[in-house]
Amino acid sequence: MTVHQSSASSGAPTTSVPDGASGAGRGAPSPVARARRIRTRRRLRAADILVTALVTSVALAVALYLAYGGLNDVTDVASAVTALGVVTGLVGTDLILVMLVLAARIPLIDRTVGQDVAMALHRRLGKPALYLILAHGVLLTLGYALSSGVDVVAETVSLFNTPDLAFAYLGVGLLVAVVVSSLVAVRRRFPYEAWHAIHLLSYAAVLVALPHQLSAGGVLADGTVQRVYWLALYVLAFGAIGWFRFVLPVIRSYRHGITVSGIETIAPGVVSIHLTGRDLDRLQTAGGQYAIWRFWTAGTWWHAHPISFSSVPTRSSARITVRDLGRGSRELGRVPVGTRVSIEGPYGLFTDAARTSPHLAVVAAGIGITPIRSLLEHSTLSRGEATVLLRGTNESQSYLWNEVGALSRTAGSAIYSMIGPRPRGVDTWMSAEAISAGVTISSVFPRLTDSDLYVCGPQAWTDLVVRDAKAAGLADRQIHVERFDW
Amino acid sequence: MRKRAIAASILSSAAVLVVGWQLGAPSAVMTSVPSASSGGGTSAGPSTAGSSSAGAGSAPAATSAPAAPSGTFVGSSTSTRFGSVQVQITVAAGAITDVTALKLTDADGRSVQISNRAAPVLRQEVLAAQSARVSTVSGATYTSEAYLTSLQSALDQAGL
Numbered sequence: 001m002t003v004h005q006s007s008a009s010s011g012a013p014t015t016s017v018p019d020g021a022s023g024a025g026r027g028a029p030s031p032v033a034r035a036r037r038i039r040t041r042r043r044l045r046a047a048d049i050l051v052t053a054l055v056t057s058v059a060l061a062v063a064l065y066l067a068y069g070g071l072n073d074v075t076d077v078a079s080a081v082t083a084l085g086v087v088t089g090l091v092g093t094d095l096i097l098v099m100l101v102l103a104a105r106i107p108l109i110d111r112t113v114g115q116d117v118a119m120a121l122h123r124r125l126g127k128p129a130l131y132l133i134l135a136h137g138v139l140l141t142l143g144y145a146l147s148s149g150v151d152v153v154a155e156t157v158s159l160f161n162t163p164d165l166a167f168a169y170l171g172v173g174l175l176v177a178v179v180v181s182s183l184v185a186v187r188r189r190f191p192y193e194a195w196h197a198i199h200l201l202s203y204a205a206v207l208v209a210l211p212h213q214l215s216a217g218g219v220l221a222d223g224t225v226q227r228v229y230w231l232a233l234y235v236l237a238f239g240a241i242g243w244f245r246f247v248l249p250v251i252r253s254y255r256h257g258i259t260v261s262g263i264e265t266i267a268p269g270v271v272s273i274h275l276t277g278r279d280l281d282r283l284q285t286a287g288g289q290y291a292i293w294r295f296w297t298a299g300t301w302w303h304a305h306p307i308s309f310s311s312v313p314t315r316s317s318a319r320i321t322v323r324d325l326g327r328g329s330r331e332l333g334r335v336p337v338g339t340r341v342s343i344e345g346p347y348g349l350f351t352d353a354a355r356t357s358p359h360l361a362v363v364a365a366g367i368g369i370t371p372i373r374s375l376l377e378h379s380t381l382s383r384g385e386a387t388v389l390l391r392g393t394n395e396s397q398s399y400l401w402n403e404v405g406a407l408s409r410t411a412g413s414a415i416y417s418m419i420g421p422r423p424r425g426v427d428t429w430m431s432a433e434a435i436s437a438g439v440t441i442s443s444v445f446p447r448l449t450d451s452d453l454y455v456c457g458p459q460a461w462t463d464l465v466v467r468d469a470k471a472a473g474l475a476d477r478q479i480h481v482e483r484f485d486w
Numbered sequence: 487m488r489k490r491a492i493a494a495s496i497l498s499s500a501a502v503l504v505v506g507w508q509l510g511a512p513s514a515v516m517t518s519v520p521s522a523s524s525g526g527g528t529s530a531g532p533s534t535a536g537s538s539s540a541g542a543g544s545a546p547a548a549t550s551a552p553a554a555p556s557g558t559f560v561g562s563s564t565s566t567r568f569g570s571v572q573v574q575i576t577v578a579a580g581a582i583t584d585v586t587a588l589k590l591t592d593a594d595g596r597s598v599q600i601s602n603r604a605a606p607v608l609r610q611e612v613l614a615a616q617s618a619r620v621s622t623v624s625g626a627t628y629t630s631e632a633y634l635t636s637l638q639s640a641l642d643q644a645g646l
Binding site for chain 2: 048049052054055056058059062063064065066067068069072073147148149150163216
């Protein structure tokens with residue numbers, strides 16, 4: 001049998017895949033279930049409001065132009081092209097500001113949809129925003145050239161000599177650099193730091209574009225409501241970035257004074273970093289969350305690492321566990337005791353707060369065990385509520401499994417492990433052995449459709465688990481995934 | 487829940503667009519008149535008005551003798567879709583000594599910029615050519631044509 005009970009489970013099923021019956025407390029809706037339902041409803045409503053606000057901001061960008069009376073000027077092809085050029089500029093800039101807000105790590109957004117989902121949207125908006133800005137430049141040049149009866153080159157020269165326009169061209173250039181460097185194919189060739197440095201230019205790109213928006217067009221002219229709204233958008237986006245990504249982390253790091261208290265190698269290439277600091281419980285870290293860490297040694301300070309808490313912080317100590325996935329994270333295993341550490345976070349919605357259903361199904365692979373470990377530590381589980389499946393290619397990937405066993409044993413949960421490589425040529429997240437034994441996601445988690453599924457592991461593997469879960473009838477809001485690929 | 491977000495997005499976007507469109511409709515001119523345009527308009531003035539030295543009591547055409555007209559003559563106001571243009575000329579003994587732009591295209595910030603660029607060029611050309619038969623400024627076709635039309639009407643009044 002490939003799926004077998006881990007060494008430590010007490011009142012739990014047989015060594016084979018459970019096919020039902022492990023008595024969870026069902027019956028009348030408990031206060032916990034009620035609270036969960038209310039919390040879920042609130043969270044989803046907040047998410048709806050955020051989505052609505054985003055879409056409406058695009059409509060508002062168009063409405064700015066309509067309110068200005070732009071349509072009245074549209075009389076021929078040239079003026080239509082010009083009008084379209086103005087609108088694409090407004091919408092494109094609005095989208096870039098939205099992207100800044102999404103990347104600002106605003107707690108409300110993190111609590112509502114999760115920072116990973118926000119960043120996935122941020123990435124998807126990048127190219128459309130750039131295309132809109134490029135269209136803005138091209139259409140306006142064309143529109144002006146048509147209405148003035150000159151060729152495009154002459155019009156470009158004349159635009160270049162218009163006040164503030166040179167800066168706008170600079171902004172477009174920066175934006176192209178930012179987006180091109182973020183294309184997957186290009187990004188892989190750069191070290192993360194180089195990419196990040198280029199990415200920071202997007203702030204400059206949006207800022208240098210501002211003067212021409214205020215001076216060259218009539219839409220945002222001085223003294224109009226439009227101008228006030230537009231400047232408020234800029235203040236919101238840059239204020240959020242400045243506060244949540246720069247000021248707050250500095251205050252927090254200074255306040256908690258975190259240092260490395262020990263490094264523990266728990267498997268080949270996997271280290272737990274023990275941290276000590278002041279009032280770490282005040283960070284209010286929920287099990288399953290991560291933070292972005294910076295270790296202040298000569299060789300590591302320039303690289304910030306998103307790393308999950310592998311246990312819930314106490315007042316004076318915290319622990320994170322990391323696998324050497326790259327040069328940067330490998331060096332973390334060598335930082336000396338006493339190294340100062342700065343923190344951004346904690347972030348993440350891979351927590352008990354996101355629960356929607358009475359049962360809990362957990363799948364972890366490799367280093368994905370870390371948030372799972374602290375998630376389970378932080379959850380109050382009734383007997384038989386949770387079923388945990390730990391997945392590894394071989395025994396060397398079973399680090400922290402003993403701790404999970406020790407935790408869950410007290411909660412009376414079922415823990416299974418599945419060790420072995422995936423079969424060749426089959427798209428699956430399970431081991432070849434499990435496949436041939438007829439194991440499915442529903443046989444591992446008999447109450448799957450009545451569960452919250454928490455999945456953490458390599459991205460491609462995680463996608464396959466999610467695919468199977470959806471095929472088994474699980475709703476999106478019951479699926480919780482922590483992305484580790486950014 | 488997703489559906490609700492989509493419905494809410496459509497509703498609020500539609501509302502915002504309709505309100506924007508209403509505000510911008512021709513009847514509600516007040517919202518579409520940016521105050522920058524008046525600021526820009528006056529800033530367009532000095533470049534030409536500075537040299538016009540208090541255009542002497544605006545003398546109508548009738549007062550000047552047909553032979554060698556003198557005085558100031560205000561051209562007709564010519565409207566373009568970027569705003570209207572009106573110029574005034576100062577004539578001394580049959581010669582154009584100055585051209586002052588009373589109004590220039592100022593529908594938006596860009597129009598103001600174009601006007602500021604074109605007006606001095608046109609004034610120079612007109613003073614040199616002593617007529618409205620000068621070439622238009624590239625990139626400022628509308629402004630140039632309206633400028634020269636208004637100028638021609640002023641010249642007609644002066645009998646030049």
